[in-house]
């Protein structure tokens with residue numbers, strides 16, 4: 001087990017609790033590897049986004065809604081991201097979506113959040129290979145289209161893969177945060 005890692009903030013927005021559950025699984029996995037109280041969980045809308053300022057390492061979770069749109073709480077608080085200085089902050093993202101129901105907009109909001117915090121100066125980590133997914137278009141891919149811009153989770157169609165994906169991704173981001 002890794003000790004003495006500085007707390008990581010995890011902020012999520014979630015309308016029907018999937019992104020919340022995934023966030024809790026990510027936090028549990030991190031704490032299994034690094035010890036209790038490693039992760040401080042916050043809900044966009046209930047908790048002030050400005051709390052991000054108190055952390056160096058941050059995880060943000062966002063589902064996509066309504067054909068390629070931001071989840072409601074993220075949308076309502078979007079302008080507040082402009083008040084946060086992400087310089088010297090390292091950010092890992094995870095997105096939740098439905099590749100079968102919405103294949104033309106799979107995880108689009110993940111891409112929008114990525115571009116937003118990157119423009120504010122954040123160092124982004126946690127890119128994730130797009131193998132093992134089937135969709136027709138996504139705004140959440142990197143330039144060459146090989147990677148999602150964060151962990152890609154589909155609880156509707158690939159629920160059985162979520163735990164393994166989280167476990168691998170957590171190992172990856174711990175390294176990229178510099179905790180190995």
Ligand SMILES: Cc1cc2nc3c(=O)[nH]c(=O)nc-3n(C[C@H](O)[C@H](O)[C@H](O)COP(=O)(O)O)c2cc1C
Pocket residue numbers: 013014015016017018019020063064065066067068069071096097098099102105106107108155156
């Ligand atoms: C009306 C509606 C629109 C949706 N639009 C998209 C979409 O454009 N892209 C996508 O990847 N998923 C889409 N989804 C799937 C949700 O992202 C998915 O159900 C997710 O798990 C919801 O997360 P939450 O419970 O944390 O809000 C949509 C779902 C609904 C019900």
